[in-house]
Amino acid sequence: MKYFVVNRGDEVSQQLNERFHVLAKEYGMVLDEREPDTVLSIGGDGTMLQAFHRYKDQLDRLSFVGLHTGRLGFFADWFPEDLDYLAQVMGSETSPATIVEYPLVEIQIRTQEGTETHVALNEFTLKGVEETMVAQLNLNDETFEMFRGDGICISTPSGSTAYNKSLGGALVHPSIESIQIAEIASINNRVFRTLGSSMILPKHHHCDIFPQANKHLLLTLDHLNVQRNDVVSIRCSVATQKVRFARYRPYPFWNRVQKSFIGLDMK
Structure with a gap:
């Protein structure tokens, strides 16, 4: 799989960016800035917006994944501690992503x-x-x-x-x-x-x-x-056109809303 990473530019996001490149190589992924299959956003929602507009002319062929290091990260499914597992599933041929499309x-x-x-x-x-x-x-x-x-x-x-x-x-x-x-x-x-x-x-x-x-x-x-x-x-x-997100595990929309705006353990 061909991939590219857009990161927020802060120290934590930069470190995760470098670590992901190492892991991606181990799992057989190929770095391709021009025509990636998947674009990983490391940062907050603003980083995802930057990634989207950078590749808005290729929306019919690529998907996005978000790793959250910002304050809200509504578009992100993953956190810094998930990086190794994310690289593993992205590089796996036996665990394909579910592609969801947003208007x-x-x-x-x-x-x-x-x-x-x-x-x-x-x-x-x-x-x-x-x-x-x-x-x-x-x-x-x-x-x-x-x-x-x-x-x-x-x-x-x-x-x-x-x-x-x-x-x-x-x-x-x-x-x-x-x-x-x-x-x-x-x-x-x-x-x-x-x-x-x-x-x-x-x-x-x-x-x-x-x-x-x-x-x-x-x-x-x-x-x-x-x-x-x-x-x-x-x-x-x-x-x-629609934007495509690659989901490697379920994270329903209303769960995102609850966690982002309510954030309480209701148990």
């Missing part, structure tokens, strides 16, 4: 120059920079509301546990192919009115955001961000 959000940004398409693992956000953001929100080509506030967050099911959760959005199981729209500090009074609640759209629906022309906006795709003032509209929908 992504597709973002089509239209400008006067054309349309560019991106995907995000966790979320896409659109925020005003110098003033309140004003944008028309359409659902399935029908006008839904005129938004005024700090911004809008569009999350995937896996991203529903991230920024979306802090905005009061729902947690969505990744088996449900959907995207979620959550408002960021919307203005609601007797003059201006938005829904004031997050919305979950199925994979055959889409939303379009039409911001005021020539306004400076901050666009983020997961951990990446850029300021733009040329956006005409943004279409958000469930991507046709």
